[in-house]
Amino acid sequence: MKRIFATLIAFIIALPAWAEIEIQEVTSPGGITAWLVEDHSIPFTAIELRFRGGTSLDDPDKRGAVYLMAGLIEEGAGDMDSRTYARELESLAASFRYNATDDQVSVSAQFLTENRDEVVDLLRVTLHEPRFDQDAVDRVRAQVLSGLRSDQTDPNDIAGRNFARMAYGDHPYGSEGKGTIDSVTTLTRDDIVTAYENVFAKDRMYVGAVGDITAEELGVLLDKLLADLPASGKPIPGRAQVTIPGGVSVVEFDTPQSVALFGHEGIDRDDPDFFAAFVLNHILGGGGFESRLMHEVREKRGLTYGVSTYLVPKDLASVYLGSVSSANDRIAEAVKVIRDEWARAADEGVTQTELDEAKTYLTGAYPLRFDGNSQIASIMVGMQMEDLPIDYIATRNDQVNAVTLEDVNRVASELLDPEGLHFTIVGKPEDLDG
Amino acid sequence: MVRALALSAALIAATPVLAEDGQETVTTFTLDNGMDVVVVEDHRAPVVQHMVWYRAGSADEPIGSSGVAHFLEHLLFKGTDTLAPGEFSATVAANGGNDNAFTSYDYTAYFQRVASDRLELMMRMESDRMRNIRLSEEDILTERDVILEERNQRTENNPRALFGEQMSAAQYLNHRYGVPIIGWRHEMETLDMQDALSFYQTHYAPNNAILVVTGDVDPDDVRTLAEKYYGVIPANPDLPERIRSQEPPQTAARRLTYKDPRVSQPYVQRSYLAQERDAGAQEKAAALFLLAELLGGGNTSYLSEKLQFDQQKAVFSGAFYRGMSLDNTTFDLLVVPAQGVSLQEAEDAMDRAVADFIAEGVNEDDLDRIKMQLRASQTYARDNVDGIGNRYGRALTSGLTVEDVQAWPDILQAVTGDEIIAAAREVFQLETSVTGWLMRDDEVTQ
Numbered sequence: 001m002k003r004i005f006a007t008l009i010a011f012i013i014a015l016p017a018w019a020e021i022e023i024q025e026v027t028s029p030g031g032i033t034a035w036l037v038e039d040h041s042i043p044f045t046a047i048e049l050r051f052r053g054g055t056s057l058d059d060p061d062k063r064g065a066v067y068l069m070a071g072l073i074e075e076g077a078g079d080m081d082s083r084t085y086a087r088e089l090e091s092l093a094a095s096f097r098y099n100a101t102d103d104q105v106s107v108s109a110q111f112l113t114e115n116r117d118e119v120v121d122l123l124r125v126t127l128h129e130p131r132f133d134q135d136a137v138d139r140v141r142a143q144v145l146s147g148l149r150s151d152q153t154d155p156n157d158i159a160g161r162n163f164a165r166m167a168y169g170d171h172p173y174g175s176e177g178k179g180t181i182d183s184v185t186t187l188t189r190d191d192i193v194t195a196y197e198n199v200f201a202k203d204r205m206y207v208g209a210v211g212d213i214t215a216e217e218l219g220v221l222l223d224k225l226l227a228d229l230p231a232s233g234k235p236i237p238g239r240a241q242v243t244i245p246g247g248v249s250v251v252e253f254d255t256p257q258s259v260a261l262f263g264h265e266g267i268d269r270d271d272p273d274f275f276a277a278f279v280l281n282h283i284l285g286g287g288g289f290e291s292r293l294m295h296e297v298r299e300k301r302g303l304t305y306g307v308s309t310y311l312v313p314k315d316l317a318s319v320y321l322g323s324v325s326s327a328n329d330r331i332a333e334a335v336k337v338i339r340d341e342w343a344r345a346a347d348e349g350v351t352q353t354e355l356d357e358a359k360t361y362l363t364g365a366y367p368l369r370f371d372g373n374s375q376i377a378s379i380m381v382g383m384q385m386e387d388l389p390i391d392y393i394a395t396r397n398d399q400v401n402a403v404t405l406e407d408v409n410r411v412a413s414e415l416l417d418p419e420g421l422h423f424t425i426v427g428k429p430e431d432l433d434g
Numbered sequence: 435m436v437r438a439l440a441l442s443a444a445l446i447a448a449t450p451v452l453a454e455d456g457q458e459t460v461t462t463f464t465l466d467n468g469m470d471v472v473v474v475e476d477h478r479a480p481v482v483q484h485m486v487w488y489r490a491g492s493a494d495e496p497i498g499s500s501g502v503a504h505f506l507e508h509l510l511f512k513g514t515d516t517l518a519p520g521e522f523s524a525t526v527a528a529n530g531g532n533d534n535a536f537t538s539y540d541y542t543a544y545f546q547r548v549a550s551d552r553l554e555l556m557m558r559m560e561s562d563r564m565r566n567i568r569l570s571e572e573d574i575l576t577e578r579d580v581i582l583e584e585r586n587q588r589t590e591n592n593p594r595a596l597f598g599e600q601m602s603a604a605q606y607l608n609h610r611y612g613v614p615i616i617g618w619r620h621e622m623e624t625l626d627m628q629d630a631l632s633f634y635q636t637h638y639a640p641n642n643a644i645l646v647v648t649g650d651v652d653p654d655d656v657r658t659l660a661e662k663y664y665g666v667i668p669a670n671p672d673l674p675e676r677i678r679s680q681e682p683p684q685t686a687a688r689r690l691t692y693k694d695p696r697v698s699q700p701y702v703q704r705s706y707l708a709q710e711r712d713a714g715a716q717e718k719a720a721a722l723f724l725l726a727e728l729l730g731g732g733n734t735s736y737l738s739e740k741l742q743f744d745q746q747k748a749v750f751s752g753a754f755y756r757g758m759s760l761d762n763t764t765f766d767l768l769v770v771p772a773q774g775v776s777l778q779e780a781e782d783a784m785d786r787a788v789a790d791f792i793a794e795g796v797n798e799d800d801l802d803r804i805k806m807q808l809r810a811s812q813t814y815a816r817d818n819v820d821g822i823g824n825r826y827g828r829a830l831t832s833g834l835t836v837e838d839v840q841a842w843p844d845i846l847q848a849v850t851g852d853e854i855i856a857a858a859r860e861v862f863q864l865e866t867s868v869t870g871w872l873m874r875d876d877e878v879t880q
Contacts (some may be wrong), residue, residue, distance in 0.1 A: 041478060042816045083743065086733040090803045093810030112810055139742065142772055146749045149698040155591060255696060257586035288532070289511070289523045299520065302579025305587050325587050357528055364530010368481055368547055372817045 021370060023380060023390055026215045030223040034207035035380040035390065036215055039373065043113040045211035046373035048381045049226075052204040054104045055177030056316065057234050058195070060170075064179015065187055065195040068137075068144055070100035072192060073107075075136035078125040082136050085126075094119045096126065102177055103315045104385070105199050110374060113212045116221075124225050127200060132192050141184060148181050155259040155426040158251055163261045163321075163424045166249065171240035173317060201233030202226065208380035210373040240317035242266075246420040248335070248432060258331035258427030259323070262338065264420045266311055266318035267411075269386050275399050276407040277311060277415055282358045283350050283408075284341065284416075285309030285322050290361070292345070296337050297324065303334045320415065332431045339418050346416035349409030363397040460822070461653035462836045465660060467669040468641030472826045472836070473656050474648040476819040482550040482649035483820045485543055486560050487827040489644075490637035492617070493539040493610035493678055493760070499629045501617020504537040505581055506630045510544065511535075512573045514566040519573065522559055529555065539611055540760045541831035547820070550650040554659055561663040564638055574627050582623065585616050593694035597703075597872045604688045604868045605705050608679050609761060639670035644830045648823035678761060681707065684866040695875040701750075701770040702781045707866045710759040711842075713834050719757045720845045721857035722765060726755040727804045728854065729791060730767065734800065737769070740787040747775050747783045758832045765861050777871045792858050796851030805847055812843060 024036045055066045074089070074096060076082040089096065094111035107127070111119040151157035161176055168174035178184070205226065209218050242265040267277045285293040285308055297307045309322035326334040370376050383392055425432070459475040492503045513519040526533040531548030546556045589595040599614050606612030616622070645664060647656050684707060711719040730737045730753025741748035750770040756763050767788070771780035815822060829839045 039478065042813060044813055044817070083734065083739070087803065090732070090734060090807060093807045110814065112813060139746065143749045145773070146699050146770060151698075153696045153698045256590045257583070259591070287527070289520070290527050295520075298580055300576070302576040303583070305580055305584035325591070326583060327586055330583075357524075361527045361530055364549065365527075365532060366530075367479065367549075368530075368532065370479060371481060371820075374817075 021376065021393055023393070024215055025390055026209075026218050026222075028219040028222040028227070030227040032202070032205075032207070032222040032226055034209055034218060034222055035384060036208075036213070036218050037210045037376055037380070038212075038214060039210060040212050042373075043212050044373070045111060045113065045116065045209060045213045046377045047109045048208045048374070048377040049107040049109075050206045050381050050385060051105045051199050051201070051233070052103065052206070052315070052385060053199060053233065053236050054101050056102050056172040056237055057198045058172060058177070058179075060172075061183065062187065062191050062195070063172075063175055063183040064144070064177070065191045066105065066199060067100045067178045068141060068184065068187060069132075069192045069195040069199070070098045070105055071140045071144065072132055072136055073098050073126060073130050073196075075140060076131040076133055077122075078129045078131075080125075081131070081133060088122060092119050092122065094122075096123060100177065102173055106381075108374060108378070116213075120221055120225055127225070128228060130196060132189055132196070134189055137187075137189050137192060141187065144178060144184055145181060148176075148178060148184065151176075151178075152181075153253075155253055155255055155257075158253060159259050159261040159323075159424050159426045162249065162251055162426070163244070163263065163422070166422065166424070167242050167244040167263070167319060168240045168317065169243055171316070172237060173240045173314070197230070198234035201230045203232040204236070205229070206381045206384040208377040208384070210377040210380075237316065242317055242319055244422045246417070246422055248423045248425060250429060250432065251424065251426045252428065253426045255427055256327060257325050258328050258425050258429045259325045260331060260335065260423050260425045261321065261323050262335075262421055262423040263319050263321035264417050264422060266313060266320035267415060268318045269313040273407070273411045273414075274313070276403045276411040279355065279358050279362065279400065279403050280345070280350065280408050280412050280415070281309055281311050281320070282362060283354045284345050286311075287358065287361065290357070292341055293322070293324075293338060296341055297334055301333070301337065303330050303337070307334070307338070328428045329430045331425060331427065331429045335423055335425075335432070339421060342416050342421055343418035345412050346418060347413075349405070349412050352405055355403070355405050355408055359401055359403070362400050366397060366400075460826075460836075460840075461656075462826075463657060465640065465665045467665060467667060469660070469664050469667075470644040470830060471656065471660055472644065472646045472823065472830070473651060473653040474646075474819045474822045474826070475651065475653070476648065476816075477650050480550045480650045481547065482553050482556075482647060482651055483545055483547045483823060484553060484556040484560065485545040485646040485648075485823060485827060486564070487541050487543040487644040487646060487831050488637055489540070489642045489676065489831045490542055490633070491538050491540045491831070492613065492615040494637065494676060495610065495613075495633065498621060499617075499625060499633075500613045501581065501615075501622040502625055502629045502633050503542055504616055505578070505622070505625050506633050507535045507537045507542050507544075508577050508581060509569055509573065509630055510563050510567060512570075512577070513568050514562050515568060516562060516566070517559065522563065525555070525559065531556075537615055539615060541828065543827055543831075553647070553651065553656075554663075557659050557663040561667060564640070564643070564664075565667060567634065569627060569630065571627065574625075574630070578622070578625060581616070582619070585619060585622065588616060589614070590619075593692070593696045594872065596694065597692040597870060600690055600692050601703060601705060601868055601870045604690050604870070605707065605764060606681060607684075609681050610678055611759075611761065636670075636672075636674065639673060640664055640667045641669035642673055644827060646823040646827045648819040676760065681762060687864045687866075688868045689870070690868065691871045691873055693873045693875045697872055697874045699770060700777055700871065700873050701768060702777050702784065703870045703872070704767040704781075704784070705764040705868050705870075706766075706861050706863065708755065708763050708765040708861050710761065710763040710832070711757040711834060711838070713838050716757075716834075716838060716842060716845050717849070717853070718857060718860075719755075720842070720849050721853045722755045722861060723757055723846065724801065724804060724849050725854050725858050725861075726753040726765065728796060728800055729753040729788070729858075731804070734803075736791045737767070737784070737787055740790070741769060741780075741783055745783060747772055747780055751784070758828045758834070760831075760833045777873070781869065781871075788858075788862060792855055792862070796854050798851060801851055801854075808843065808846055
């Protein structure tokens with residue numbers, strides 16, 4: 001029997017010299033939309049589900065609830081307690097992974113074609129009837145608390161928390177999504193159930209599938225798996241103001257190498273200048289061994305093993321961040337070199353040669369990302385969440401190539417603020433002049 | 435639930451050995467000068483990974499120059515006769531590719547990922563730096579600072595890594611596996627041009643190397659290119675045999691405590707000397723591999739059931755076995771105690787659980803489930819041909835053959851519960867073990 005079923009759009013995306021990635025937009029009979037790449041060469045499928053909101057949905061006094069909930073989803077469902085559930089999942093040789101970040105909760109599933117129906121049944125009961133048994137809550141909570149205790153003496157984590165607090169203040173971005181030892185200790189089962197109801201809803205859901213499955217099969221799967229989820233979840237909080245002032249803050253910590261996290265306000269993903277900023281970042285600190293900062297801080301001076309910068313356009317705020325680690329008696333010099341490079345790029349911009357090389361790299365390396373079913377599913381869901389068109393992959397390199405030297409240098413002078421750059425340093429840095 | 439896994443991953447690079455599959459397209463051959471070649475095809479995307487592995491790692495270093503294998507790895511990104519310093523990576527980037535390298539006890543490997551029509555350029559540059567690097571004194575001094583900062587970042591700033599170094603040093607009295615790959619700091623500080631070039635000239639030669647190409651390539655084309663670029667390099671007739679000082683029989687259990695104020699989560703680790711995978715004789719290693727899975731491989735493993743679910747003495751437990759190793763390896767157990775549980779209680783509970791596991795024998799359902807997952811992993815592995823290539827690179831630098839790699843999945847499937855218990859009885863001898871406690875500085879040792 002042929003189901004009533006609509007495959008709306010299919011784009012053949014031909015990248016010059018690269019594989020064709022054919023993304024179909026599939027709408028299930030029940031009205032759920034997903035992006036699909038069919039590839040029947042290996043008998044398995046990867047499915048990526050994402051729910052916008054993430055740990056930022058926590059109430060201030062329930063910090064860590066969404067994170068703990070995401071760790072408990074796989075701890076029993078329906079009539080299966082956690083041990084029975086774990087055995088069932090293992091016997092199907094499928095994998096379900098869960099992750100909770102500031103902006104989203106993701107479910108990444110991978111399963112064989114030979115037992116797909118059983119796996120989908122299991123994932124359905126997982127998403128609809130998680131048990132959150134009290135003994136599982138307590139056991140997983142103890143694991144989260146163990147991690148939080150370790151984070152307290154990890155210089156990288158200390159730097160991240162300090163920077164976030166200064167950058168975002170009371171907004172959820174300003175505190176650790178895993179929660180604090182105090183907040184996680186007091187979370188109840190009811191809080192976990194509330195977090196579950198806040199997160200898993202169709203109004204914030206995005207789906208990508210790649211592998212050995214047809215559009216029609218996926219439509220049936222989507223309805224079975226997701227159609228009965230509630231229509232709406234908790235409203236997503238408002239935007240955060242990035243408030244961090246320029247300068248240096250030090251968290252004294254007795255360790256041989258200082259860890260520095262630096263940054264200031266960034267640029268949104270949907271800003272018309274985003275690609276110019278993206279290319280600029282590659283030249284300044286994003287481009288691995290070829291970046292200006294790697295040349296100046298590592299290759300010329302041997303001050304660090306690694307220095308890098310990254311644009312962080314989140315849903316509710318954007319920052320431009322970087323990190324570097326140097327011995328306590330050398331971090332001051334690394335900070336000075338980075339600030340000088342920030343100023344040089346702001347004042348003088350970049351050269352035509354640097355721009356051309358960055359474009360060659362960025363456009364050439366783009367297809368290297370599409371190197372597995374899970375990776376492609378993840379990229380497709382990211383595109384949907386950023387509201388990019390389904391043919392974005394084919395046009396993305398053109399957008400990189402369209403960036404002019406004028407664009408980059410104008411954005412450099414607007415975006416880069418050497419005075420506004422804040423360094424959070426964890427360690428025992430010597431000779432910092434502030 | 436695997437929240438604590440990040441912690442254990444930092445401890446032990448436990449690389450899951452995925453099984454081979456008849457449907458993988460693997461071609462292997464050897465050039466006239468002795469260079470081995472492995473080609474794994476995947477034509478889904480026009481991408482290639484080009485790697486050269488050397489049978490030379492930190493365990494092949496001369497005494498007193500620890501870290502030189504890794505130091506040399508960094509220096510290979512400096513110039514050659516035809517490439518200026520930094521030009522190698524710049525050229526890869528200018529072709530839209532990524533490149534890097536890594537060093538371990540038994541190997542050093544260099545790789546690039548790039549569009550498959552750039553393979554020839556990669557081979558031209560990689561074959562050039564096999565014999566022709568040119569270093570300046572300034573390169574040496576600056577890059578030595580970089581590796582010291584790398585040691586700071588990986589080790590000095592991380593009490594778990596420092597503890598791991600002490601565990602290995604205690605486990606290996608006489609074998610170089612007791613010396614960290616990155617080197618002891620006091621020896622790294624003295625590494626010079628002569629140390630680097632001497633290691634280079636001794637070990638970097640086609641008859642000590644393996645070319646691994648994965649992705650959208652035709653094996654015949656790879657052979658033609660490999661003969662053109664690598665095949666013309668003469669073999670090193672003086673290549674030394676990889677004979678390392680071996681461990682004497684261990685006759686006394688060793689214990690250590692490492693205290694550091696930066697430790698927030700104490701734990702206990704136990705390592706036992708264990709047989710590695712040997713060419714043509716992988717059966718015992720296969721039993722140890724499955725033992726690690728059954729005992730501490732995941733949520734349904736025996737240690738997890740006993741220590742985390744039944745007794746709630748631990749927040750995390752695990753068992754690890756790294757079978758790919760040229761010489762004797764270790765089998766490791768790890769228990770992170772729950773709040774209020776002392777390290778002694780955790781260690782006692784671990785020992786009781788292991789003894790009970792041996793006494794009870796293997797649960798056949800558990801073993802069948804693991805074997806099913808191993809079979810499935812062969813399907814999933816085909817989605818990552820670079821991973822398949824890496825497996826061959828590690829195997830061939832660890833004394834195994836292509837045939838050993840391909841036989842491994844069937845050997846795993848054939849292991850019986852009785853063989854696993856026999857392997858457990860053999861490996862779990864307290865007098866061949868090291869027990870370590872990672873502790874806060876202020877903690878009382880009972």
